[in-house]
Amino acid sequence: MSQTREQIEANRRRYEELRAAGQELAPKGLPEPTARDGAPIAPDAVIHRENVPPGWYAIIRLRRGDALRITDESGRSSVSLIGWREEDTSERINCADTVKVQWSAAVGKGRVILSDMGRVFLSVIEDTSCAHDLLVGGSTPASVLAAFGAPGRNTQENFLAAASKIGLDVRDIPPCVTFFAPVTLDEAGRFHWQEGRKRPGDFVDLRAEMNLILVVSNCPHPLDPARPAATVPVSLVKHRAAAATAEDACRTGSPEANRAFAFTDRLFV
Amino acid sequence: MSNADISDAAYICDIPAERPWSRVLRKGQTLRIIDSEGQQAVDALLYCADDKSERYSSQDTLRVQGSAYIDLGTRLMSNRGRVMARITADTCGRHDTSAGCCSCESNAVRFGELTKYQHACRENFMLELSKHGLTKRDIVSNLNFFMNVPIDPVGNFTVVDGISAPGNYVDVTAEMDVLFVISNCPQVNNPCNGFNPTPIRVVVRDAPGL
Numbered sequence: 001m002s003q004t005r006e007q008i009e010a011n012r013r014r015y016e017e018l019r020a021a022g023q024e025l026a027p028k029g030l031p032e033p034t035a036r037d038g039a040p041i042a043p044d045a046v047i048h049r050e051n052v053p054p055g056w057y058a059i060i061r062l063r064r065g066d067a068l069r070i071t072d073e074s075g076r077s078s079v080s081l082i083g084w085r086e087e088d089t090s091e092r093i094n095c096a097d098t099v100k101v102q103w104s105a106a107v108g109k110g111r112v113i114l115s116d117m118g119r120v121f122l123s124v125i126e127d128t129s130c131a132h133d134l135l136v137g138g139s140t141p142a143s144v145l146a147a148f149g150a151p152g153r154n155t156q157e158n159f160l161a162a163a164s165k166i167g168l169d170v171r172d173i174p175p176c177v178t179f180f181a182p183v184t185l186d187e188a189g190r191f192h193w194q195e196g197r198k199r200p201g202d203f204v205d206l207r208a209e210m211n212l213i214l215v216v217s218n219c220p221h222p223l224d225p226a227r228p229a230a231t232v233p234v235s236l237v238k239h240r241a242a243a244a245t246a247e248d249a250c251r252t253g254s255p256e257a258n259r260a261f262a263f264t265d266r267l268f269v
Numbered sequence: 270m271s272n273a274d275i276s277d278a279a280y281i282c283d284i285p286a287e288r289p290w291s292r293v294l295r296k297g298q299t300l301r302i303i304d305s306e307g308q309q310a311v312d313a314l315l316y317c318a319d320d321k322s323e324r325y326s327s328q329d330t331l332r333v334q335g336s337a338y339i340d341l342g343t344r345l346m347s348n349r350g351r352v353m354a355r356i357t358a359d360t361c362g363r364h365d366t367s368a369g370c371c372s373c374e375s376n377a378v379r380f381g382e383l384t385k386y387q388h389a390c391r392e393n394f395m396l397e398l399s400k401h402g403l404t405k406r407d408i409v410s411n412l413n414f415f416m417n418v419p420i421d422p423v424g425n426f427t428v429v430d431g432i433s434a435p436g437n438y439v440d441v442t443a444e445m446d447v448l449f450v451i452s453n454c455p456q457v458n459n460p461c462n463g464f465n466p467t468p469i470r471v472v473v474r475d476a477p478g479l
Contacts, residue, residue: 002286003457003465011457011464011472014380023425096327096369096410099426101379105367108425116408135337135367135420137328142350155346170348175328175410188452189337222332260378 020253022103026254030110034126036201045240051080051233052218055153057162058236059215061086062208064268067125067241070216072180075200076230079220080138080155080178083121083214084153088169091117095134095175103255107132110253112209112260113177118263119210120257123250125241126205131182131197136223138176143222148229155217162215177206181221193223207241209252209264274284280473286457286466289393291400293318294443294473302414303438303470308431308463310416310454312370312390313339314398314409315345315353317444323347327366327410337420341365342418345441349411353447358440361433368428370394370411371456380458393452401448411467413454414439417460425429430460 035218047066052058054077057058060068070079085091094116099105104217108130113122124209131159138155145151178246182197220229244251279298284290284303294300302311317323329346330427331337339345344352359386369375370390374401377385394408415433420426455466 007457008464012460014458015464018380019427023427065338066313066416067340090404090406094410096367097378100368100428101375101428104424105426107418111290114375114378116372116374118372118378134330137326140329140332140350170322171406173348175326184424185337186422189420191331191335193339202440217459256378259382263374263377 004033004178008034017195019103020199022254022256029253031249033109033130034128036128036199038253039126039205039238041239046237047240048238050236051056052233053218053233054218054231057158057215057217058170059162060236060238062212062238064208065241066212067205067207067239068214069239070179071201071203071207071235072198073200073235074230074232075198075202075216077232077234078181079177079234080176080217080219081214082159082174082176083212084168084172085210086213087152089172091115093121093177095177101260102254105134106130107134107269111248112257118260119267120260121209121212121250123209123244124204125207125250126203129199130198131194133178133181133183133221136183138178138189138217138220139219140166147222153219155219156221158217159215160194166213176198180223181224183223191220191223205241207244209244209261210227210267213255220247227260272435273387274287277474279475282471283369284451284453284471286455286468287297289397289452291397291448291450292473294447294449296443296445297475299406299440299442299474300449301324301343301438301440301472301474302471303436304361304415304433305435305470306467307399307433307435307437308435308462309467309469310431310456311414312452312454313412313414314394314450317341317347317353318448318450321407321448322349323349324407324409325353330366337376339366345412352444353405354441354443356439357442358438361415361437363417363418363432363441364439365413368413368416368418370452371454376458376464381456384458387457388455390454394450397450426460427461431463
C-alpha cells in the first residue's frame with residue numbers, strides 16, 4: 001500500500017526521535033562497567049558451579065530470575081553462547097534484533113539480549129569488560145584449521161553436539177554472542193581485535209528473563225590472534241539474582257528495552 | 270533497464286511491493302535483483318536445494334570476508350563453511366547482513382505496540398518457506414540487499430537512507446543449487462524503504478559470472 005506524504009513525514013520524524021533517544025540519550029544512562037573485584041555472589045545464592053575445559057561446551061538451564069556468571073579467569077578465553085526458550089525452542093536468541101533494536105553493536109552492562117519474539121532473553125546485569133561480539137560469530141572447523149594449521153575443537157561443532165543432546169539440530173542453531181571478544185570495526189567496515197581489552201578475571205552476569213536452555217562454548221574467538229590458544233577452563237556460576245524491578249537498570253535503559261520487558265512479563269502473568 | 274539487458278533472461282518476475290518470492294537457482298545461474306524505483310530493501314535467505322539444513326550464515330560470511338558489509342565479490346557462506354553464491358555485479362555498493370529482518374514482534378519493540386499489526390518480512394518468509402517444507406525455525410539472520418546499515422567504530426548501528434537509485438541492481442551467482450527466498454520488505458517505520466515500499470524485479474540468467 002502506497003504511503004501518503006503525511007505518513008512518510010510522520011514516520012521519518014518518529015524514526016529520528018527514536019534514533020536520537022537510542023544513540024544520544026540511552027548510552028549516557030548506561031551503568032559503569034563492574035569492577036573485577038565487585039558484585040560478589042552471596043554464598044546462599046549459588047545454585048551450581050561448573051568449569052568448562054578449553055574447547056568444550058556446557059548446557060545450562062536457567063529459570064526466569066536465575067543468572068549465569070561466566071568468568072574468564074585467565075583473560076585469554078572467549079565464550080560463545082546461544083540458547084532457546086525452554087517451553088518453545090522455536091523462540092531463540094537473536095543477535096540481529098539485539099543490535100538493531102538497541103541501535104548499537106556494543107552490547108554490555110545495562111543492555112539486553114533479545115529473543116526473536118520481541119522479548120528479553122537475557123539481561124547483562126554485571127560486566128567488567130563490555131567487550132563482546134555479536135557480528136562475527138564463533139569458531140568453525142575451517143576457521144580453526146586456518147588459524148592453527150590443524151583441525152581442532154570449535155564452537156560450531158560444540159553447538160551441534162549440544163543441540164543434539166536436547167533434541168534439537170543444525171536448524172536450531174542461531175548466530176551466537178561471544179563474550180570477552182573485543183571486536184571493533186574501522187571506518188571501512190573491517191573487523192579488528194582490540195588488544196588490551198581482555199584482563200584476567202573478566203566476568204559477565206547474564207540474568208534470564210524467561211526460562212532458558214543455554215549452550216556456552218569455551219573456544220577462542222576466530223579473530224583472537226593469541227598463539228597458542230588459551231588452554232584453561234572458564235568458570236560458570238549459576239545463581240539466584242534479584243528480579244528485574246520497575247527500576248531495574250536493564251529494564252529502564254531505553255524505551256525499547258522497557259517495551260521488550262513488558263512483552264516478556266506477559267508470559268508470566 | 271534496457272531490453273538488451275534482459276534479452277538472455279531465462280526468467281523475469283516483477284515482485285510487487287511487500288510481497289515474497291522464491292525460486293531454485295541452478296549452479297552457475299545468476300539472479301539479478303533490480304531496485305526498480307530505488308531505496309527498496311530486499312531481504313533474502315539461501316538454502317542448499319539438496320539439503321535445506323545447509324543454509325546461509327551471516328556470521329560465517331562476515332568472518333570469512335573480514336568486514337561487515339556485502340558488496341562486489343562477497344562470498345555468501347553456508348553454515349557448513351561452503352560458498353553458496355557470490356556477488357558478481359553491484360551498481361549500488363552497500364548491502365547489509367547484520368540487521369536481520371523486520372518482524373511484527375521486533376517492530377512492536379522498536380516503534381511501539383501499534384506497529385505490531387503491520388506486515389513484516391518475517392511474515393513473508395514464513396509463508397514463502399512453508400511452500401518448501403520450512404518453518405520459522407529455519408529463518409536465519411538474512412541478507413538485506415540495498416539496505417544501508419553503517420556500524421561505526423564505537424558500535425552505533427543505524428538503518429539510514431538507502432543509497433540505491435532507481436534501476437540499481439545486484440547480481441548473485443549460485444555456486445551450488447540454491448533455494449533463493451526474498452521478502453520485498455514492507456517496513457514503513459524506518460528509512461530502509463524510504464518509508465514507502467515499492468516493487469522490485471528479479472531476472473535469472475543461465476550464463477555465469479556476468
